[in-house]
Every structure is written in C-alpha cells, then in structure tokens.
Amino acid sequence: MPRKSARKTAGKLPDIRAVAAVAKVSIATVSRTINGSSLVSERLSKRVWQAIKQLNYLPNTHARTLVSGRSRLLGIIVENITNPFFPELIQSFEEIAVAGGYEILVSSTNSDPGVLAACARRMLERKVDGVAVMTFGEEEPVLDQLVHRGVPIVLAEFKLDDPKASTILLDYSTGIHAAIRHLADLGHRDLGFLAGPYSLHSAITRENDFRAAIEAAGLPIQKKWIIECDHTLKGGVAGFEQLRKLATHPTAIVCSNDMTAIGVLRAAYMAGLRVPQDLSVIGLDDVDFAEYTLPPLTTIRLSRTDLAHAAFEALRTQAEDPDNPKMQREFLVSTSLVVRGSTAPPAAVHLKG
C-alpha cells in the first residue's frame, strides 16, 4: 500500500484539498462555495457540498483567520460573572453572536484592573473582531491597548473619542424617577440609597439619577442615608447595618443593584424588620432572581437582551462596515419600574428592629 494512503487512513482530518479532490474541483472553488460566493455554478457547488458532507469536513478557523484577517470572534468582558445580571447578559450576547456567525470569548475581571488588562491582551492575541467592555468602569487603561490596535470596542456609559469606539448609554433616569414617584405616592418621604462602588460609572450615574429624582419629587436628600456599597449581597447587608446605626432612618431604601437589595432583604429579616410593612426596598437590574426573593423584589428593570443587542450591533457594524461614515456610534438602553412585593406605605417603625 502506498504511504500516502496509509497516512490518510491513519486518521488525518480532511482538509480543503481532500474536499477538492473528492468533488473534482480546485480548492479555490471549495473555498468559494463555503463562503457563499455567487461565482460558483450550481453544478459544482452541489458537488462540493456533497463532498463536504461525505468527508464530514469542518473548515479550520485558524487558517481562515490567518489569511482573511477576520476571526469572527467577539470578546465580552464583564465585571463579575457571579452577579446574575452578567450571565443573563452573556447568554443573550452569545445567542445573538452565534446567530450572526460569531463566537464569543468571555472574561470576568472581578473589577481587578490587572485581570482586565490581561483579558484584553489575550483577546488581542486571539485577534478578536471586537470587544464589548461591560465592566462599567476602570476601563480606561485597557481602552488604549484595544483602540490603539484598531479593535472595535463598545463601552457602557463611557464615551471615547475614537472612531472605533461605540457607547451604550443607559437611561437609568426613567426607571429611577418612576421608582421615586412610586415611593412618594406610597407616602414615603425618607429615602435612603445604597450606592455601588464609586469606581464604577454605573454606580455614580445611578446615584446622581437618584438624587435628581428625589429633588424632582420635592423630597429632602439626607446625605447620611446615601452609602457606598459594592453591588454584592454582602455589601447590601453591610450597608443596611450601617444605616441602622444612625439616629434616624429612612422608611424606604433604593439600591444601586438587585444584589444589594437582596442583601438588604436578608439583613432586614435578621434584624426582625418586615419588608414591606416596616421597610420598603427597591432594587435595580431585575435579575431573574428578583421575582423569587421574599418578598418578591420591586425593582428597576434593565434589559439584558437590549444591552446585548446594542453591544453586538455596535461591534458588528464596526467590524463589517468600518468605513461607513454615518455609522451609529451611540446606543440607548432604557429602564422601567417593575412593582412587586417589597414596597408598601411606610409604617411608624423605621428600621428600629
């Protein structure tokens, strides 16, 4: 038996040449067929597809990327995959990207700039066609790396003056105003706010919108009732306890995200306070979980699907149509109030326990 044949049967995966041989065409025709070029006659195209099926051929993306310069890989960097908001976002992003013919590379930074830089570097090595930076802050140093190499990026809540960078603006204001109005209508006047870590743009924007909404509602702002937390369950517990130590207490607490709110629910329970009778609580995000807390959480919904769509769209247009002069570079995602069981009219007992 000739050597060549022996080697073939020995398990080498079929390549484009093998397909070409079986279909009795050139490798160029195989390539064109796979890539849907209109220049291939139906007759040959049919033969090629048949050969592909017969050999169970899978194109090698690395070879493809090497010559075409496009990897069809999109990076998504999130702040903390352990916060349910992000898996839900990743899930949407993956679905949309895969439907669009892309693969995704996921990284979670835990708000560590070093980790973030390493992620960016790895994504650069993998020649991603774009990166969605969903860290909501601390991204500036990394941006340079990415932008400098001409990789399209999309950021949340942060504008960058570079043609390759897009921004998704989050309109928290609508949802937060609705929340404050809801509370005011219920009769609350004393509102606290458990903020996210100030290192995040989102945390700052949310707090500002809270303050603006309070003023718009004609209510007083109590600075000591605005406390920086860290967007985690534990942080929510800690924030609540800090609030409790004060001489006076709010009758309702708005939280910068759902995790914080769920932490508050827990801490209030431990302190013997009933939600919503003794204390009203509002979250932000509307993670899947929010519907199942005790009591079900009233919260401000931020659609992961919308966010994922905007991120993908921004990246796709940048990657596939980079020279379009009137490309959309700003996207807006809105928020809305979802009323559930954690809000009610205020009672006499305020955080007293």
Add this chain to the structure above:
Amino acid sequence: MPRKSARKTAGKLPDIRAVAAVAKVSIATVSRTINGSSLVSERLSKRVWQAIKQLNYLPNTHARTLVSGRSRLLGIIVENITNPFFPELIQSFEEIAVAGGYEILVSSTNSDPGVLAACARRMLERKVDGVAVMTFGEEEPVLDQLVHRGVPIVLAEFKLDDPKASTILLDYSTGIHAAIRHLADLGHRDLGFLAGPYSLHSAITRENDFRAAIEAAGLPIQKKWIIECDHTLKGGVAGFEQLRKLATHPTAIVCSNDMTAIGVLRAAYMAGLRVPQDLSVIGLDDVDFAEYTLPPLTTIRLSRTDLAHAAFEALRTQAEDPDNPKMQREFLVSTSLVVRGSTAPPAAVHLKG
C-alpha cells in the same frame, strides 16, 4: 520616503519578522525565546524581549495554532449559565485555565441537544484542545462528534469507554446521607424529595442517593413525595404546590438543587408556611446565594472549585501527555452538608398553610 517604511508607519501590526529585525536575530530565535526554549543564549534572549517590548509585539495565536496543531483553547459547555452554580464553575475553570496558559470557550445549551451539537461543532472548528461537558446528561450524541475527532473530553457522571474521555464522579452520597441523618436527628420521619429533570444523570443519581439514604436511616419512602421538577426556581414553586395538594405532607423537603429549594422557600412563604418552624428545606450545590436566602439555606455543598480543578486537570493531561499509559481518567469530587437556617425539628402543622 521608501514605500516599505511608509507602510509600516501606516499601522501594520508588528510580526515575528519585525521583532527579529529589531533584535538582529532570526525569526527562529524569536520563536524559541517566546516559547521558552532553553536553547537560546541569555544575550540574545534579552535582545529579543527588548525588541518585543519596544514593538509592543503580540504573537498571533492563529498562526501558532495552525502550525503547532495546538490551540490552547479549552471548551466548557454548561447546561444553563443562568443557574448560579454554573457561573461559579466557569469562573473557577477560567481562572485555572488562564493560569495554565489556556483560553476558554463557554457555551450554555439550556438542555437543548440541538444547541449542544452546534456548540460542539463550533468548538471543533476552533480546534479546541479539549472540552469539559458539564451538562450532566443528554451528551451522548455529541460525544461521538468530539471523540471521533480525537478531542479530549471530560464528562460529569458519565463514563465513556474511550481513551480520550475522562469522567468526574460526583459523590453525592456522602452529603445526602449527612442531610438525611441531620433531618432524622431533628426528629423528621416524613421526607419529600423534589428531583431534577430525569433527562439529567445528576438528577437520577441524586434521587437514587436520596432513596438509599432514607433506607439507611430506617425511614419510610413515600413515593408520592418524590416529584420530578426541573432544577429551576419556577420548578421548585411548582413542585411544592404539587406536594401541597396531597392528602398528607412531609415535614421536610430535600431538593435536587438549590434553585429548587429557593423556589420552595418562596412558595412556602406565599402559602403562609414558616421555614423552618413549619417545614424544613434542604438544597444541593451551595451556590453563593444560599447563604442569603430567607432563612439561610441548609444545603449540600458541591464544590465548584474542585469540579473545575478536576475538569481542567483531566483535559490538560489528555492534551499535553496523551500517550501516558497510566494517566488518571477518573476523578472524584465529594459533597458535604452545610447546616444553616432552613432546618429545625418538625412541628405539628405540616404543609397545611
């Protein structure tokens, strides 16, 4: 100005040739330096690293993969990224993989075999060095694709007779026995079990271990108190409601996972039942969340870190040392009981509400 220089300044990324030119060595030496070959003299190595830094050079992984045949990419396919268990697993897996010089490709199938097949195909195209299939069931059809192409895989709770396939056995038994003993010691005799979907190996194993533990504790098994749910919050609620409709009720419910248990907590609350006074509840997984439910959930811990470690180790050894005859192909991850606030001695009122 010569054309070449103009082109360079025009933004082409530095390649290995550029580094070689700056360092005044051959490209082979650059390659050796990057790959830590011991054959490079310190003098040249230093020059090369300096040139790399100066040019801000990043090796092209696709070119590397193409010639070396190794992508340093590991796939991880999970059942449902929306179940907090999985993000925590992915997080661990990513950390370990990155530390080991690998990148990961994440996919979530939502228990859809079609999606799973598509994932596997995409991973094959990307030439992953291995795949961790953490779907706990329904993986057989896909296995063929992967195994047939010689890609190392690691499965949870499913043995495959192929030299490239490893298995992680989960010892639920220890944790479940401890849980039943805990309940028995508290005085419970009437125990229910909300199972996972029977399409998952894990669900079946867990239920079997529950039955075995009940018998071992000398307690009666009530078949009607064993109900198939689906490992989701909603499923937990539904399972509880089904249980409530029965003529008699268990005083304690063990759940196949934490999501189910949290659903039960929610449903019990809605039904006016107090946990743990009126009903004891035990989960399985010990997701981060479990500590923050109301009341904090007593649960059987399954370490994500251990699981991630085992998966990575299995894949790494298969990828890097495939011919080692005495390679470990079975790994064991254990479970243990974590007692928190959702269990207490039984009261007279049983699920009556």
Add this chain to the structure above:
DNA sequence: GTGAAAGCGCTAACAA
C-alpha cells in the same frame, strides 16, 4: 466560472 499560485504569521526539522 474556474484554477494556479502566492502568501497570512508562525513552529519545527534540519543545517551549520
């Protein structure tokens, strides 16, 4: 419409 051939950026075998 189709094919031949030139690389994409890198590793590894072989020479020196």
Add this chain to the structure above:
DNA sequence: TTGTTAGCGCTTTCAC
C-alpha cells in the same frame, strides 16, 4: 547555540 526553510489550511489575487 543559531539560522534557513518548508509548510500548517485557508483566502484571494490574477490568469484563463
């Protein structure tokens, strides 16, 4: 120890 060179599997001119 270092350099030269032949591809890895594919896309994309450029001829025909």
